[in-house]
Structures are given as structure tokens and as C-alpha cells.
Amino acid sequence: MERMQQVEDYVGLLATEGMTRGLLGPREVPRLWDRHVLNCAVVGELIERESDVIDVGSGAGLPGIPLALARPDLWVTLVEPMQRRVAFLEEVVQTLGIPNVEVVRARAEEVFPQGRADVAVSRAVAPLGKLARWCLPLVRKGSSRPFAEPGTMLAIKGRSVIEEANREARNVRKAGGGDIEILTCGETILDEVTTVARIDRVR
Numbered sequence: 739m740e741r742m743q744q745v746e747d748y749v750g751l752l753a754t755e756g757m758t759r760g761l762l763g764p765r766e767v768p769r770l771w772d773r774h775v776l777n778c779a780v781v782g783e784l785i786e787r788e789s790d791v792i793d794v795g796s797g798a799g800l801p802g803i804p805l806a807l808a809r810p811d812l813w814v815t816l817v818e819p820m821q822r823r824v825a826f827l828e829e830v831v832q833t834l835g836i837p838n839v840e841v842v843r844a845r846a847e848e849v850f851p852q853g854r855a856d857v858a859v860s861r862a863v864a865p866l867g868k869l870a871r872w873c874l875p876l877v878r879k880g881s882s883r884p885f886a887e888p889g890t891m892l893a894i895k896g897r898s899v900i901e902e903a904n905r906e907a908r909n910v911r912k913a914g915g916g917d918i919e920i921l922t923c924g925e926t927i928l929d930e931v932t933t934v935a936r937i938d939r940v941r
């Protein structure tokens with residue numbers, strides 16, 4: 739129940755502070771629940787228990803905050819370079835009292851140590867090739883734990899993901915990524931599923 743209240747309070751903060759501070763447009767307010775919060779929370783279906791997750795280009799906290807609220811077993815680091823967005827994120831974490839989130843003001847390329855996370859997540863930040871260059875160095879190579887899967891990035895994308903994947907496959911490989919796998923999640927609770935491009939770090 740407490741977590742449901744936290745999600746409602748987050749939606750409230752996005753609709754008030756988030757909008758007045760220009761972090762999201764007024765047209766987004768009626769769509770906060772489905773298009774933003776639930777749409778991001780369902781990505782948790784693709785993440786193993788107790789993973790260390792890094793959200794690259796978190797903006798107003800998407801997908802990292804809904805993910806951390808839906809999955810208290812995850813540790814979520816929000817990476818965002820813009821100070822006014824970082825200030826909003828810090829206020830959200832403090833006001834809601836979210837224990838499993840850390841906010842880091844940085845560009846993804848400046849985050850150290852590299853290879854620290856199990857999974858990088860990202861939404862609406864950059865094309866897959868550039869995103870892979872930013873995200874893959876942040877996830878582990880797979881040899882740090884016995885039988886571990888390789889580190890992975892999960893990029894929330896829209897309908898044109900297949901065209902983007904075809905266009906960006908070479909850049910993704912150059913960035914150390916493997917094949918681009920297109921996955922969907924949220925079938926049981928969303929009218930429109932969330933589409934995710936999953937890329938493993940292969941070197």
C-alpha cells in the first residue's frame with residue numbers, strides 16, 4: 739500500500755512541479771499513468787532479482803523511478819547531466835522516501851567505475867548505436883560472478899524500433915554489443931505494450 743501511495747505521489751509531482759519546471763509538456767499530464775509510469779514500470783519484467791540497474795538520461799525519473807518503486811529488490815542509479823532535472827530527482831527521492839535509488843549528476847560517458855551495473859535502462863535519449871556506446875561500458879562483462887549472464891542494456895523504444903535496429907546494428911556492434919533483440923512487456927496490464935531493444939555486452 740505504501741508503494742502505491744509513493745507511485746501516486748510521484749505522478750502528482752510530475753503533474754505539478756515537473757510541468758511547471760518544464761520537465762514535461764502539459765499534453766503529457768493526462769497520459770502520465772499509462773504512457774509514462776506504467777509503461778516504464780513493466781520493464782521490471784525483464785530484469786532479474788536484486789540487479790544493480792543504471793538509468794541513463796533519466797530526465798524526470800523515467801524509467802528509473804517507476805522501476806525502483808515497482809521493484810524494491812533492485813538498486814537503481816539515475817544518471818542525468820542537467821542540474822534542474824537532478825534537483826527535481828533529488829526532491830522526488832527525498833519527498834517520497836525511496837530507499838533504493840541514487841541520483842548522480844553526470845553524462846553517461848563520465849560515470850565511473852565502468853562495468854558496475856548488471857543492467858542499463860534508457861528511454862528517449864539517443865539512437866541505439868550512440869546509446870550502446872554510452873550504456874555498454876557501464877554494465878559488467880559477465881565474468882564477475884560465477885555463471886553470470888553478460889551485462890545488458892534495455893532501451894525503451896517506439897514503433898519504429900525494427901527500422902532503427904536495422905539501421906543501427908553496425909554501430910551497436912562497434913560499441914561492443916551483440917544482436918539487437920526486440921522484446922515486449924506489459925501485455926497483462928497495458929492497452930499498448932512497451933517495446934524494448936535488448937543488447938548484451940559481448941566485449
Ligand SMILES: C[S@@+](CC[C@H](N)C(=O)[O-])C[C@H]1O[C@@H](n2cnc3c(N)ncnc32)[C@H](O)[C@@H]1O
Binds near residue numbers: 795797817818844
Ligand atoms: C528526452 S529526455 C528523456 C528523459 C527520460 N528518460 C524520459 O523518458 O522522459 C533525454 C535526457 O537525456 C539526457 N542526456 C543527454 N545526453 C546525455 C548523456 N550523454 N548522458 C546522460 N544523459 C544524457 C538529457 O539531459 C535528458 O534529460
